[in-house]
Amino acid sequence: MSTTPVSSAKPGASQARSKTAGRQETIWTVALAALLVVLLAYFYLAVPDFRSLGTSGVLALCEQFLFTGLIALGEAVVVLAGEIDLSTGAMSSLSGILMASLWQQGLNIWLATVLALFAAALGGALNGFLVTRFNVSSLLVTLGTQFIFGSVATAVGGNTPPYNFPRSFVTLVGTGTVGPVPDQLLVFAVVAVAAWLLVARTRYGRSLVLIGYNRAASRYSGIDVRRSLLWAFVASGLLAGMAGIFVSGYYNAARDDIGDSLLLPAITVVVLGGVDIFGGRGRMSGVILATFLLGFLTQGLLIRGDSSLTATMVTGVVLVLCLVLKVALDHRAWAQLRELLRHRVSGMGELRAGRGA
Amino acid sequence: VAMGATSAVTATPSPASAAGLATIKVAMVPKLLGLPVFEANQKGALSVVHELGISFKFTAPATASAEGQVSIFNSLIAQHYNVITLSADDPTVPVPVLQKAMKAGIQVISYDSDVAQSARDFFIQDTAYNTIAQGVIDAAVKFAGPNADVAIMSSTPDATIQLAWIGAMKSYIAARYPHLKIVTIGYGQSNQATSLSQAEGIIHSYPNVKAILPIDGAAVVGTAQAVAALHESGKIGVFGIGDPLPNQKYFADGSMQGLFLWNEVGQGKLTMLMARLAYEGAHGAPECTAKTPPAHPSPSQWCGIRTNYGRAQYFNGAAVGLPGTYSIAAKANKVSGATRNTVIFSKPLEFTRSNYKKYDF
């Protein structure tokens, strides 16, 4: 088909894409990377105990926050599509406990792991089903299923949750290393790259992002919104389940509440990673960087001798500062602020006078 | 009460005070910050670290979490602490990291709540499980008779010590009071509001219950409060395991009959002494093998305590102002709950309506 152009697009204009659409995301990602470098440099130079860890010691620190990163990757998939999953923490607990209990029943541990991951995906599918079938807020649905998964985990775990898994298992998902690099980090790298490819380079990822931007328009464009969302929740459940397995391996024990403390950090990572909580905008690379940024920040502060309370609060403060920075980066916001001030100054008296009349 | 105390307490001895002893870094890591039991431990520890030549740090997760403790242990290893003392939030989760610490030459001592034996050198048990369980049951029977219905209030279904206590109570009941019946176990989730609702629920749902036995700090207060609120004071007896201070009101108004507990402040002191001795033992000081160690040892007479199964060892608490001699269990003891390398701190104290005012913890 060809038609007479009424007027033509400017030639060569398509190169300008990165300058407009993705610019903010790029700036954000670069800023995160820079911040990470600055942070590591600071700890290395200013904290002797951190320096004395050596390369392998520093890399080993990762073992303590990569599961948060895994949950965050899954969470990011859901958030990109404009939803949220609050049940990921409970899901981690559940999958860890399930794996451990199955193993305790005599199942091969790897088989148990696969089954637990399957159950986690199923749990995610339940979330997705409730959200898409009844067309209701995922915030609320997952708020509810969070309790349910937690209860199931407690019930499965019983009084004395299993521990002391086979060596091969603990090595791979727990504390083993290849040279100075923890096995966990390698597994995480694989998952992270896969998640990044999924979102940035596949048809499914494209659908997901478009759904996040405008759900109705996606439907009208032939994207199967329900199915895509369902899979997003499955992905989130699966990655949360994987995190649960990692956690169990690292601690060499399963516990029914082990994931509870992972939810908020994971959401923090997602937001800090630059994913718009309303969906659409954001990059997996940002989430990955934010995992390391927050992780090293917390661990570094602890090694510096700060209390874990301080570390947690610093996390909150960093989050607020970054968000303020983000608003500031958004040059529209600046213009808006100027406009607002003008409004305020000139319109103040009137506004004050004004309710009644 | 001072608002604004810091959450990680650090105390460094002046070199002069620690005569002849190298200063060592000891960390005390309870389950979480802000729990009175652990604050009392800390108080005891702080009172003796000076003379023991200990550079002391008190740090814990903000909310009870085994993962939070693991992060802290990791950072303590990186900071080259000499001894880590901990009250384990979970017996198994910190095992790998504590083993890493031991491998790095750090002495690990658990107190209050033990970890797996493979992950610590010593455990300071509060008190023998059977002794404290018997105390509670005997007091309850004295109040309600040997045929009564009683209920237990615990924190969570998987709280290790509480499970042990419940077990000890059950075996004691089976042996001594076969007609005493435990009708239910309520779980207050370690917080007072839930404990209150649970206890209220129990009182309503089990009208025949004559005594409630709360064995967790929050459950104790919640139960007494439920009894008071429902005007059952004196009709339903409350006997439990907990500190007297938060319950003064209920002792006074008759909603609370008896509590059992060890001396938490003393336990903190003992933990620090143990830390010093374990360090000495690992660094060449002679073992404490004498049947009766010197009554008032000076630092130069101190001996170290080694991980050495199978041989009874003794040491004297006088160095930190504790009365008596402590023995280190050589092997596990089902009845008391002791395991290898366990020091049982003390017999429980009993708090009653007539003596509760004497205690400030």
Add this chain to the structure above:
Amino acid sequence: MTALSAPSAPSAPLRAGETGSGAKRSGPVLLGMLRRRELQLVLAILALGALSSALHPSFLASGNVSFILADSVSTMVVAVGQTIVVLGRGIDLSVSPVLGIAAIGVGFPAQDHNLSIFLALLIVLVIGMALGAGNGFLVAVVGIPPIIATLATLTIYGGLQFIFTGGQEVVNIPNAYGNLGNANMLPGVPWLIVVGAAVVAVVWFWLRRTVTGRSIYAVGNNADAAFRAGAPVRRILFLTYVVSGLLAGLGGLIYLCHVGSADATTGSDTNVNLMSIAAALIGGTTLLGGRGGPVGSALGAVFLSEALQAMIASRVPPIWEPAGVGALIVIAVITDRGATPARLLARRPFREPSHGPQ
């Protein structure tokens, strides 16, 4: 002049049905009322009570009933505050530490210096408002999405709560507090219920009969339209967080009076955040904003408290209690017809449309 709908309305069933004429609403009044969440809840509360007492005759004993009521008041008050924020299309995840800080903020002076309860009331209100203002600043002035802003303050306020306790615990409150928290005003009518009812009534009146109250609904419905109608949108949003903080602070005092203690984990240990959201939600306030009200939330809180007691009474193993709450939330959500529009989360911070998209 002709009505616009005249030519098509009588014929087009779609439109006529949707136009909600006066005749239509006066018809099945009872049916319409039955659709109201408040009434459904009252029925549910009664039904659950009847069921439980069939299982356990003592369930309806007057002591238990008033206990269920009294036990729900601190959640109720916080949930009412949460409702106000949600009506304005926000969410407040920091109510638990606000409650906790208020409780210890007056708990220690009360314990150590016998602080008078009126002064305590003043103090919790100030504390609550100050912390609420922090949220309001981040959401309404800086423009951070509410869920994120309050998530951040959750961590920060939570930390402050720990620091303020200094590891201590409030254990002995003066009798005046305890009496307020547990004594009855009339036989079977605890003081707390009176307090809770008063709060609900005041907030109901405020939301229904004052310009500011109505503006909250307007802003929650459509911030742009409200802005055009002259509502000071940012100020209203700010206010919702301040009031939510204030009521969370009041909830702290009620908690202190009722439970008699407070420490570093007060508020977070009983999951006040989730419970207040759950109560609001069960009470029919939708996260879309602009729809719902305090009465439903209060009933929701009572229902939650009753459901927990009913589970204890019917010997549901304690480990399944959270699942029960979770199931209630899920059921409330999927039966809430108001909540269908897709992107509930899409509560973007309000921006004056000076540069906004068309």
Add this chain to the structure above:
Amino acid sequence: MQRPPAAVAPGARRYEAIGVSKSFDGANVLTDVSVTFEAGQVHTLAGENGAGKSTLLKIMAGVYQPDAGELHLGGERLAGLSPRSAQRRGIYLVPQEPALMGSLSVTENLFLGILRRGRMRTVDWAAMRREASAYLARVGLTVDPDARAEELSIAQQQLLECARALAHRCTTIFFDEPTSPLTAHEAATLFSVMRSLRTDRYSLGFISHRLDEVLQMSDRVTVLRDGRSVLSGDRSALDRASLVTAMVGRELTTRSRARPHLDASGAREVLAVNGLTARPQFEEVSFSVREGEIVGLAGLVGSGRTEIAEAVFGLRPVERGTVRLAGELLAHRNPRACIDAGLVYLPEDRGRHGIFADVDVERNVTAGVIPRLQRWGPLLRPSAERSMAEQATAQTAVRMASLGTLMRSLSGGNQQRAMLARWLLAGPRVAIFDEPTRGVDVGAKDDIYRLIGELAGQGLACLLISSELSELVATCDRAVAVYEGHVVGELQGADVTDANLGALVVGGTPR
């Protein structure tokens, strides 16, 4: 009926914008524009999409601040105007999309911002309800004051906005494209309200892309082009041709058929809809479209055309009925299956259902063919995507800075072209165009219809939904009339006339 509210002001004050300029993100949207609104006049702003009409009215209503220039109301200079202060001075903007608070009552929507208060300064619902009926009557709106605003039709909402202006005692009322979502009949009702306001010496501002309306309603017309005022004068001094020339900067061949009628009766039937039913929206709908044919679907707003189209495209469930594409039954009816089978649908509500405003044009254009971006392996191919988008946007002549431009920064007409480009990429056999020219300026309208004509010429079967009968007459080879969800008639070739269609769509019979 209630007594109308106390007679309003003796007349609006003269409201002038003098030398107003405004730029967004460095792009000049308005340059040195002056315009005057007088009492007792309808002053129309005309111009192409993106000419700056809405922006000008928004500045005058206090929504935006001008970068330069002044606003004078009755000689008094206004500074730092906000929507609220504008309303307090009697200036009200009825936005293009009515912005109401859906779950609040009609009464409350009317009075928001000026809620009536009784004793103790609390809201006096009874008084407001009484007053509300009066204002509603004034604009001829017969709805329950307690009804929720979201229950009203778009037209009713528009009138509610108008009543709100009255309730706020505003005497200068701006209507930004009020008629684009309305039927001719509804528009006529609105116009009669506007006329009566004009008689009462209100000052009215008006924007419309429909030239007939502009010519019919205006007392004065100002034409904007590229943010400059290119013409300003009394209606009497203008005719259609001069208006169009001023707006577009060139002459247009207006309203004549661009292509001859096509008798496609011999051609292959590409789309066949049979007995499609989804009560109460529509029932037993049957029609067909042949290769190369443009079939109009005529009807009033609310007659159910969009519902039918959406059902055909698999967006809505149906009770029964079949859709066949080139003889083959569309079994799995969802948009994806339709697109893959060669059926596409250009939605009516572009902003909500069409564009991804915060996404670049490239990804907007390829959104309908995502599966095809992935021919080898699981990964997308950026270069292929780019060239596909480049080709399609060139075909439909989207005017934009680059493919990376955000969709939101395109003007309405160009957004519509990008939407067309999206569906061209799908290589359709049948296309359903639902109100393709809504909110699109005259020049772009012409282009879009020409484009549709060309596509039909290449064999595309087109189903065209439009509420402007004259557009159908000018474009279609055949027309199917829908009334209350039923197909009530079909007109062929030269029978497709304004008069015939007009009779059918209100349930009558053609002469």
